[in-house]
Amino acid sequence: MKRGKKPSEAWIYDQVFGAILEQRLRPETKLTEHELCDVFGVSRTIIRKVLLRLSLDRVVELRPNRGAIIAAPEPNEVREIFDARRLLEDGIVAEAAKKCSQMDADMLKSMSRREHKCIDEQDMSGAIRLSGDFHLKLAEIAGNRPLHELLRQLVAQTSLAIALYVPTGQGMCDDDDHDRLIDAIEGGNADLSRTIMREHLSVCERRLMLETPETKSDLRTVFADVVAAQ
Amino acid sequence: MKRGKKPSEAWIYDQVFGAILEQRLRPETKLTEHELCDVFGVSRTIIRKVLLRLSLDRVVELRPNRGAIIAAPEPNEVREIFDARRLLEDGIVAEAAKKCSQMDADMLKSMSRREHKCIDEQDMSGAIRLSGDFHLKLAEIAGNRPLHELLRQLVAQTSLAIALYVPTGQGMCDDDDHDRLIDAIEGGNADLSRTIMREHLSVCERRLMLETPETKSDLRTVFADVVAAQ
DNA sequence: GTTTTTCATATTGTATACAATTATAAAAAA
DNA sequence: TTTTTTATAATTGTATACAATATGAAAAAC
Numbered sequence: 001m002k003r004g005k006k007p008s009e010a011w012i013y014d015q016v017f018g019a020i021l022e023q024r025l026r027p028e029t030k031l032t033e034h035e036l037c038d039v040f041g042v043s044r045t046i047i048r049k050v051l052l053r054l055s056l057d058r059v060v061e062l063r064p065n066r067g068a069i070i071a072a073p074e075p076n077e078v079r080e081i082f083d084a085r086r087l088l089e090d091g092i093v094a095e096a097a098k099k100c101s102q103m104d105a106d107m108l109k110s111m112s113r114r115e116h117k118c119i120d121e122q123d124m125s126g127a128i129r130l131s132g133d134f135h136l137k138l139a140e141i142a143g144n145r146p147l148h149e150l151l152r153q154l155v156a157q158t159s160l161a162i163a164l165y166v167p168t169g170q171g172m173c174d175d176d177d178h179d180r181l182i183d184a185i186e187g188g189n190a191d192l193s194r195t196i197m198r199e200h201l202s203v204c205e206r207r208l209m210l211e212t213p214e215t216k217s218d219l220r221t222v223f224a225d226v227v228a229a230q
Numbered sequence: 231m232k233r234g235k236k237p238s239e240a241w242i243y244d245q246v247f248g249a250i251l252e253q254r255l256r257p258e259t260k261l262t263e264h265e266l267c268d269v270f271g272v273s274r275t276i277i278r279k280v281l282l283r284l285s286l287d288r289v290v291e292l293r294p295n296r297g298a299i300i301a302a303p304e305p306n307e308v309r310e311i312f313d314a315r316r317l318l319e320d321g322i323v324a325e326a327a328k329k330c331s332q333m334d335a336d337m338l339k340s341m342s343r344r345e346h347k348c349i350d351e352q353d354m355s356g357a358i359r360l361s362g363d364f365h366l367k368l369a370e371i372a373g374n375r376p377l378h379e380l381l382r383q384l385v386a387q388t389s390l391a392i393a394l395y396v397p398t399g400q401g402m403c404d405d406d407d408h409d410r411l412i413d414a415i416e417g418g419n420a421d422l423s424r425t426i427m428r429e430h431l432s433v434c435e436r437r438l439m440l441e442t443p444e445t446k447s448d449l450r451t452v453f454a455d456v457v458a459a460q
Numbered sequence: 461g462t463t464t465t466t467c468a469t470a471t472t473g474t475a476t477a478c479a480a481t482t483a484t485a486a487a488a489a490a
Numbered sequence: 491t492t493t494t495t496t497a498t499a500a501t502t503g504t505a506t507a508c509a510a511t512a513t514g515a516a517a518a519a520c
Contacts (some may be wrong), residue, residue, distance in 0.1 A: 006504095033472070043505040044472090049282070056286060065472060065511055077375065084376040087321040145307065146314040146387070150380045157376070236474095263502070273475045274502090295481055295502060465518065473510070480503070489494070 012040050012050045017059060017156070020070060021125040021163050027072030031060060057156045071160060078161045082205040085154050086198055088147060089135065093181070093197040095142035097190040104141045105186045111137060112178045124166075128159050134178055138185075165208040177203070242270050242280050247289060247386070250300060251393050252355040257302030261290060287386045301390060305438075308391045312435040315384050316428055318377060319365065323411070323427045324420040325372035334371045335416045341367060342408045354396075358389050364408055368415075395438035407433070 007015075016036075019025040036047045055062035061071045073081070096104075111134050118126035132155040139148040177200040184192040237245075246266075249255040266277045285292040291301045303311070326334075341364050348356035362385040369378040407430040414422040 032470090034470090045504055045506090048472095052279070052282065067472065067512095080374045081376050083374055084380065087318065087377070091317040144310045144313055146311050146384060147317070150314065150383070153380070154376060262500090264500090275474055275476090278502095296483090297502065461520105463518100463520070465516105467516085468514090470513070471511080474508085476505100476507075478503105478505080481501080483500070484498080485496100486498095487494100487496080490492080 006042055007040050009046055009049050009053075012036075012042070012046065013053055015040075016050065016054065017159075018125065018129075020059060021128055021159055023125075023163055025070050027070045027164055029070045031068040031070070033067070057153055059156055059160050072164065073157065073161055075165075078165065078208065079205070081154055081157050081161065082201055085151070085158065086201050088151055088154065089138070089197050089201065090194050092139050092142045092144075092147060092151065093185065093193045094190040095144070096138045097185045097188055097193040099143055100141050100185050100188070104137075105182060108134065108137060108178075108182045108185070112182060115178065125163070128162050131178075132156075132159055141185075161208065162204075167209075175203070236272055237270050239276055239279050239283075242266075242272070242276065243283055245270075246280065246284065248355065248359075250289060251358055251389055253393050255300050257300045257394055259300045261298040261300070263297070287383055289386055289390050302394065303387065303391055305395075308395065308438065309435070311384055311387050311391065312431055315381070315388065316431050318381055318384065319368070319427050319431065320424050322369050322372045322374075322377060322381065323415065323423045325374070326368045327415045327418055327420040327423045329373055330371050330415050330418070334367075335412060338364065338367060338408075338412045338415070342412060345408065355393070358392050361408075362386075362389055391438065392434075405433070 016025070016031075025031075031051065033044050033047050033051070036050075037044055040047070051060060051062060051068045054060040055068065058073070059071055060068045062068050100108075111130060115127055115130040115134065118124075118130060135155055136148065136152060139151045142148075177196065181193060181196050181200065184196055246255070246261075261281065263274050263277050263281070266280075267274055270277070281290060281292060281298045284290040285298065288303075289301055290298045292298050330338075341360060345357055345360040345364065348354075348360060365385055366378065366382060369381045372378075407426065411423060411426050411430065414426055
């Protein structure tokens with residue numbers, strides 16, 4: 001924690017969100033207000049604001065009178081998030097392709113380089129973060145603030161889903177979709193950009209182990225064949 | 231206000247939002263926490279939560295150390311909101327056309343009737359609300375919860391924009407776009423639905439006036455009748 | 461042995477007290 | 491008069507106290 005000065009609400013938000021990305025905080029984990037107060041050295045007033053923001057980003061679930069837990073989106077919900085992103089980013093990337101300046105393109109390339117570096121160093125939470133920032137930068141280039149804010153929410157939820165459904169250490173974005181996207185955008189090719197974006201999001205979605213059932217296992221089902229053989 | 235029992239956070243949110251829609255609260259009006267506490271008979275804790283939620287919906291602006299005021303989106307921002315809605319609702323209405331059941335269609339028709347009734351009775355805030363609900367119902371039919379939540383935010387911002395940029399009493403939706411939309415959706419015609427929706431949103435946008443009326447309101451006067459009922 | 465009840469503890473929800481900051485207005489200087 | 495300064499009041503930001511609710515463990519009932 002920061003020395004001397006008290007940590008800000010935004011900083012605490014980042015710390016908690018980061019811990020979720022790094023899977024140090026697992027889904028369903030209870031976030032007790034008093035514990036967070038102790039950890040960060042602030043009052044419940046601040047912690048409650050952080051928890052409210054996280055809950056509005058659907059990263060934690062706020063249950064009335066029963067406190068906050070780390071959210072655990074069902075595979076079904078994750079698919080809806082990706083559907084929503086395909087719709088939004090289809091329009092965003094097309095607009096970005098029209099408006100992208102040389103400075104914008106340079107920034108995108110720099111972000112992509114940093115992302116590759118994280119992947120090389122096995123820093124998966126860093127890679128998830130930078131990947132999200134890359135997509136948000138496109139929304140910024142597209143120049144529609146409401147869309148940028150909406151995508152920010154979807155990216156936060158996607159980041160949680162990746163942290164949940166991709167085993168630690170396993171590669172998520174070891175391809176170079178982002179680089180191909182930059183080329184298409186830099187060339188002002190809106191249609192190609194859209195195709196790559198759509199395909200990119202679908203590839204990401206398929207990499208998630210969404211077939212894994214979230215619900216608890218039924219013992220009878222699990223041992224059905226063993227018992228039958230008896 | 232509710233008798234005896236203290237008003238809930240959600241109810242206060244609705245009251246304030248409703249007052250904005252009905253233009254009893256004008257843009258730039260300062261929302262002093264203590265005054266709202268007096269008006270609604272709750273502590274600042276509750277009022278601050280309401281203000282935070284309203285600010286996240288961009289209906290009020292929360293300025294650090296300087297309190298909350300009713301938001302006044304610039305014409306430029308309003309255009310971005312409509313751009314964003316065209317993108318989202320293009321996809322939403324196409325999906326709704328595919329999935330719309332008879333029960334859904336009946337509900338849409340019922341909502342449209344109620345909307346026409348409000349317009350006939352010059353109840354403009356009611357009409358704005360019902361129009362928003364109609365669009366949100368389409369998102370519900372489309373069956374994508376994240377998209378529904380994102381559209382809810384955009385609808386709230388649009389409602390504020392309409393309340394701001396359309397003079398009181400003047401018609402906003404005196405056409406029957408919604409009814410034509412229902413026909414296309416009921417017939418499962420996705421492409422036609424998209425065309426109507428796109429055109430509908432553009433017509434709404436063009437109806438808005440680009441002059442900014444900025445008279446502040448007095449909180450006690452605005453909520454006088456609500457409090458008297460207690 | 462299992463379930464239900466009861467009670468103590470822990471946790472969240474709300475109100476309020478105090479601190480930090482900003483707005484207002486009167487007094488002083490230009 | 492106009493501007494600057496300064497003190498006072500008003501308002502927001504944060505911490506904490508108290509109330510309402512939920513949790514969990516021991517005792518009672520079945």
